[in-house]
Amino acid sequence: xxxxxxxxxxxxxxxxxxxxxxxxxxxxxxxxxxxxxxxxxxxxxxxxxxxxxxxxxxxxxxxxxxxxxxxxxxxxxxxxxxxxxxxxxxxxxxxxxxxxxxxxxxxxxxxxxxxxxxxxxxxxxxxxxxxxxxxxxxxxxxxxxxxxxxxxxxxxxxxxxxxxxxxxxxxxxxxxxxxxxxxxxxxxxxxxxxxxxxxxxxxxxxxxxxxxxxxxxxxxxxxxxxxxxxxxxxxxxxxxxxxxxxxxxxxxxxxxxxxxxxxxxxxxxxxxxxxxxxxxxxxxxxxxxxxxxxxxxxxxxxxxxxxxxxxxxxxxxxxxxxxxxxxxxxxxxxxxxxxxxxxxxxxxxxxxxxxxxxxxxxxxxxxxxxxxxxxxxxxxxxxxxxxxxxxxxxxxxxxxxxxxxxxxxxxxxxxxxxxxxxxxxxxxxxxxxxxxxxxxxxxxxxxxxxxxxxxxxxxxxxxxxxxxxxxxxxxxxxxxxxxxxxxxxxxxxxxxxxxxxxxxxxxxxxxxxxxxxxxxxxxxxxxxxxxxxxxxxxxxxxxxxxxxxxxxxxxxxxxxxxxxxxxxxxxxxxxxxxxxxxxxxxxxxxxxxxxxxxxxxxxxxxxxxxxxxxxxxxxxxxxxxxxxxxxxxxxxxxxxxxxxxxxxxxxxxxxxxxxxxxxxxxxxxxxxxxxxxxxxxxxxxxxxxxxxxxxxxxxxxxxxxxxxxxxxxxxxxxxxxxxxxxxxxxxxx
Amino acid sequence: xxxxxxxxxxxxxxxxxxxxxxxxxxxxxxxxxxxxxxxxxxxxxxxxxxxxxxxxxxxxxxxxxxxxxxxxxxxxxxxxxxxxxxxxxxxxxxxxxxxxxxxxxxxxxxxxxxxxxxxxxxxxxxxxxxxxxxxxxxxxxxxxxx
Ligand code: FES
Ligand code: FES
Numbered sequence: 037x038x039x040x041x042x043x044x045x046x047x048x049x050x051x052x053x054x055x056x057x058x059x060x061x062x063x064x065x066x067x068x069x070x071x072x073x074x075x076x077x078x079x080x081x082x083x084x085x086x087x088x089x090x091x092x093x094x095x096x097x098x099x100x101x102x103x104x105x106x107x108x109x110x111x112x113x114x115x116x117x118x119x120x121x122x123x124x125x126x127x128x129x130x131x132x133x134x135x136x137x138x139x140x141x142x143x144x145x146x147x148x149x150x151x152x153x154x155x156x157x158x159x160x161x162x163x164x165x166x167x168x169x170x171x172x173x174x175x176x177x178x179x180x181x182x183x184x185x186x187x188x189x190x191x192x193x194x195x196x197x198x199x200x201x202x203x204x205x206x207x208x209x210x211x212x213x214x215x216x217x218x219x220x221x222x223x224x225x226x227x228x229x230x231x232x233x234x235x236x237x238x239x240x241x242x243x244x245x246x247x248x249x250x251x252x253x254x255x256x257x258x259x260x261x262x263x264x265x266x267x268x269x270x271x272x273x274x275x276x277x278x279x280x281x282x283x284x285x286x287x288x289x290x291x292x293x294x295x296x297x298x299x300x301x302x303x304x305x306x307x308x309x310x311x312x313x314x315x316x317x318x319x320x321x322x323x324x325x326x327x328x329x330x331x332x333x334x335x336x337x338x339x340x341x342x343x344x345x346x347x348x349x350x351x352x353x354x355x356x357x358x359x360x361x362x363x364x365x366x367x368x369x370x371x372x373x374x375x376x377x378x379x380x381x382x383x384x385x386x387x388x389x390x391x392x393x394x395x396x397x398x399x400x401x402x403x404x405x406x407x408x409x410x411x412x413x414x415x416x417x418x419x420x421x422x423x424x425x426x427x428x429x430x431x432x433x434x435x436x437x438x439x440x441x442x443x444x445x446x447x448x449x450x451x452x453x454x455x456x457x458x459x460x461x462x463x464x465x466x467x468x469x470x471x472x473x474x475x476x477x478x479x480x481x482x483x484x485x486x487x488x489x490x491x492x493x494x495x496x497x498x499x500x501x502x503x504x505x506x507x508x509x510x511x512x513x514x515x516x517x518x519x520x521x522x523x524x525x526x527x528x529x530x531x532x533x534x535x536x537x538x539x540x541x542x543x544x545x546x547x548x549x550x551x552x553x554x555x556x557x558x559x560x561x562x563x564x565x566x567x568x569x570x571x572x573x574x575x576x577x578x579x580x581x582x583x584x585x586x587x588x589x590x591x592x593x594x595x596x597x598x599x600x601x602x603x604x605x606x607x608x609x610x611x612x613x614x615x616x617x618x619x620x621x622x623x624x625x626x627x628x629x630x631x632x633x634x635x636x637x638x639x640x641x642x643x644x645x646x647x648x649x650x651x652x653x654x655x656x657x658x659x660x661x662x663x664x665x666x667x668x669x670x671x672x673x674x675x676x677x678x679x680x681x682x683x684x685x686x687x688x689x690x691x692x693x694x695x696x697x698x699x700x701x702x703x704x705x706x707x708x709x710x711x712x713x714x715x716x717x718x719x720x721x722x723x724x725x726x727x728x729x730x731x732x733x734x735x736x737x738x739x740x741x742x743x744x745x746x747x748x749x750x751x752x753x754x755x756x757x758x759x760x761x762x763x764x765x766x767x768x769x
Numbered sequence: 770x771x772x773x774x775x776x777x778x779x780x781x782x783x784x785x786x787x788x789x790x791x792x793x794x795x796x797x798x799x800x801x802x803x804x805x806x807x808x809x810x811x812x813x814x815x816x817x818x819x820x821x822x823x824x825x826x827x828x829x830x831x832x833x834x835x836x837x838x839x840x841x842x843x844x845x846x847x848x849x850x851x852x853x854x855x856x857x858x859x860x861x862x863x864x865x866x867x868x869x870x871x872x873x874x875x876x877x878x879x880x881x882x883x884x885x886x887x888x889x890x891x892x893x894x895x896x897x898x899x900x901x902x903x904x905x906x907x908x909x910x911x912x913x914x915x
Contacts, residue, residue, distance in 0.1 A: 059865040083856035083859070085864075087855045087861050088804065088847045089806075090804065092803070093806075093865065095803075163787075203894055230864045231898075232806075262873075264864075278864065279863065280865030281862075281865060281899050281900060300890075313808070396885055435804035505862040505865075507862070648858045650902065653905070654862060654901030657901030657903060681809070682809050683811075687897055688901070689896075693903045694900075707897065738784070755886070
């Protein structure tokens with residue numbers, strides 16, 4: 037039965053209280069461990085479409101009469117349009133329409149960063165549109181450029197108020213501590229760089245707007261487009277059948293969608309607006325850089341007494357302030373914690389959520405600090421982590437937590453450190469480091485699914501969700517097959533179209549499986565109950581195979597529907613894990629090689645171990661890029677992005693990949709839905725940077741404080757370590 | 770506009786395209802072969818990889834008018850055992866890089882049917898995968914004949 041409840045909704049670590057209609061979730065969880073289909077390796081159902089190049093991405097859609105749009109972007113990091121003349125653009129061949137500031141959402145007179153959208157042109161070809169954009173005549177008034185986050189915060193240039201949290205008596209705890217460690221950690225700006233760039237095609241049919249878009253959130257696009265254009269939501273149809281990566285950057289429609297919609301309206305033709313790779317680097321979002329000033333106080337027995345952090349998020353011109361302080365507040369049992377997080381408004385490209393925003397950065401700082409503490413206390417880093425194990429989330433019980441089990445599984449990998457170190461030589465120093473992981477990933481309602489069965493014994497799951505490459509189509513098929521007791525090959529999943537299925541969750545915040553999976557299971561259970569009823573009416577035994585019962589249906593169909601039930605009230609739903617990393621450092625050149633990563637995660641029930649291992653590997657590899665090679669650079673004078681190509685911005689290739697071992701605790705969260713599954717998209721990127729830095733420290737004694745760990749940073753840290761050794765390590769406070 | 774003759778996956782095409790058009794553009798826009806993806810359009814990622822006379826080439830930075838030899842795209846490799854190997858190994862996440870990966874891999878195994886891990890890493894280093902399918906790609910290529 038439907039029920040209206042007030043509940044807390046979490047996406048990417050941001051909480052809001054909402055009223056939602058939920059359905060009761062009367063299904064018992066399945067028993068622990070692999071079942072007939074769930075918990076067993078399943079190759080992707082859409083794998084062959086993607087591999088054979090048959091999957092149709094937004095980039096591949098070509099509508100009859102379609103025009104191509106290009107966007108004019110500010111060359112200045114801060115400037116205002118004094119005068120703009122679109123006429124020269126309109127006079128060029130093939131140009132069909134041009135719009136300027138204020139004529140579509142996102143096109144603005146004040147440009148807050150180099151790359152901010154100002155105007156857009158639609159033409160027969162993209163080359164013509166680009167040429168036309170170049171011809172637009174703009175007179176700019178240049179304004180002051182602010183790029184330094186601490187300076188910005190001092191001057192009150194912020195995107196929002198500082199976020200403060202405090203528990204216990206931090207000052208007293210520091211005063212009474214046996215040991216205090218402190219450090220400043222910096223993380224760089226990194227780019228999502230999905231291979232399919234941000235893009236949308238808009239087409240008006242009567243008063244309905246059809247939006248084909250590469251997105252992580254079909255329903256969010258529908259809502260935002262409808263609201264911005266003042267339309268009923270049902271008059272906006274959003275389609276995304278296949279998409280080429282998002283990583284957090286594709287949750288909202290943005291200027292390219294609004295420009296395409298307006299240009300389509302003016303021309304009466306479909307319009308595609310696709311970002312180029314360069315625009316992807318200047319204007320499509322990033323993981324913002326941070327500065328973290330951290331302190332920890334402990335008793336000599338290893339009890340962490342207090343933690344304190346001041347965090348600067350370089351949000352950029354707009355965006356939100358991600359929870360960089362989150363790990364400090366939540367990872368360890370500690371009675372006295374104080375954090376303040378500033379949100380600097382800069383003349384730099386706006387941030388967007390990027391795979392565990394805030395937590396990936398904050399874990400780097402915190403887990404390096406904890407390593408420092410272990411060194412000062414001369415306590416084994418694994419022991420230190422265990423002895424400060426949090427039993428609740430600031431007083432709220434966990435729905436489930438198996439981090440202790442993760443630590444146990446980490447032991448054999450951690451044990452390898454003696455043998456790994458022993459493989460060092462004069463040039464290559466080897467070592468092992470670890471870091472823990474904490475993140476959200478519980479998902480939530482609302483989310484719905486339908487299941488349709490015909491007399492051929494095949495089932496179709498229908499829901500307007502998106503599969504952003506994480507394999508959710510397959511996971512949903514597995515869940516439906518398990519519940520219906522039919523073979524996996526007999527289940528199809530239809531998704532990707534807001535007009536052809538019910539509301540579905542965003543694919544961000546590691547929420548797709550925990551949000552959608554329970555709804556799919558509920559829909560399949562509804563269908564199965566109907567099948568059992570029919571069997572009973574026909575006098576067939578209860579366990580008659582499904583094909584046999586539905587075989588009686590002829591043209592009739594069984595339709596099941598299901599909804600995601602609520603999250604457990606009064607409980608924290610979080611994911612946990614630990615990474616143990618082995619590195620080799622060339623102490624002459626500063627080259628760092630990651631040789632082995634053991635990634636151990638507790639995310640509740642695993643639906644598809646094969647797909648789950650791919651998620652972990654992907655997160656680890658992206659994390660290695662963030663740690664060692666990736667950095668979006670701005671010109672410190674002009675604020676322009678210097679790294680606008682994939683040549684300048686260096687992402688990992690196959691040659692950079694270490695041995696990766698994935699292990700899962702695989703215990704259903706007994707309090708979380710009918711499935712007990714949490715999300716896995718983000719957890720594997722969270723601990724990787726700190727684990728690498730800690731391994732480097734183990735190998736060389738050098739303390740790395742800054743990402744990326746370029747050769748310069750590595751050599752600086754090696755030099756500092758030598759210096760420290762020459763002077764003799766300072767005594768404990 | 771000027772005429773260009775292309776042999777693609779065994780078929781002959783004579784078409785008028787603008788001077789300066791890339792092979793990738795012609796394949797996708799003129800011939801409807803959208804399996805070849807464009808992700809950077811400047812020769813840095815490998816998504817647009819095709820074979821010319823069996824050699825992997827970046828079609829986004831190759832002028833259509835300068836192509837000499839037979840072009841093979843992913844559409845011409847759909848029945849290659851590598852396709853199944855990629856699916857089995859889960860060497861595909863979002864899939865946007867994958868056709869290019871398969872085209873590169875097919876050229877590798879044609880020249881060297883049993884490449885070592887090192888050889889795979891060497892041959893495949895020009896194909897970026899942002900989703901990080903690399904370990905599974907290695908597995909798929911190692912097991913392509915199974
Ligand atoms: S699209 Fe050709 S190399 Fe990137
Ligand atoms: S599978 Fe997404 S980029 Fe390779």
